[in-house]
Amino acid sequence: MARPAPETHGEILAAAARRFGVTGYKGTSLQDIAREVGCSKATVLYHFANKEALLGELMAPAIAVLEALDERIAGHTGADLQRVAADGFVDLAVRFRREIALLGGEFPDLLQQPAFAHIQQISERLIDAFAGHSDRPAARIAAFVVLAGIAEACAEFVDFPDEELRPALLAVAHRALEPTT
Structure with a gap:
């Protein structure tokens, strides 16, 4: 053969x-x-080996950058934590917006697959970082909306130039997140 x-x-x-x-x-x-x-x-x-392996290889570069961001935010606190998390996630989302777009609304279902299960924990740590470790509902809601909104905007504006999309997303993120005290 x-x-x-x-x-x-x-x-x-x-x-x-x-x-x-x-x-x-x-x-x-x-x-x-x-x-x-x-x-x-x-x-x-x-x-x-199967369709899951195919998706895993397609998503591997984005997941590696997400894991590196997760490690990077671990050493920060307060407003610095929020800035590092927001800047890092915006960079990731802009860079991998085609991958984000191809997942569309299936992201929650994909998190159920063993190869992607750890992404749920990273997402929760990102929300916590965006909220500045605050337990206040308003801070956590804002963090969730900003995180999801960045991903959705990148999927929607897939053909926008990076130099326009990145600063627009950062401006929105920094305005929407509650400052930590």
Whole structure:
């Protein structure tokens, strides 16, 4: 049996990203991806154990940056914590906005998959950082809205230039977050 061409791996990833963006993760089958690439489902499974592994590889760079941000915010407190968290998350969301867009409204369901379960804890720590470790409901609500709003805005404005999107998101985030005392 001839080995698949080396470029097939990348072609499968690109096709999966396109299909997930159009029909969603749940609405896309491995057969759909294979058809778009022009290969068999067996070829897709040669490169990826399953659809979850495909999504995992697509999201791996963004997850690595999110994990690094989680480590970075651990050493900060107060207003510095809020600034580092907001700046870091905006940078991440702008850089990976195409990945955010392809997940669309399926993000809560994807967090149930074992490969993504730790992202829920990181999200909770980000909300805590955005709230400046405050237990006040208003601070926590603002933190949640800002975090979700940044992600949604990046998905919506996927074609905006970085140099316009980033400062706009930062301005909104810094205005919306309650200062810590």
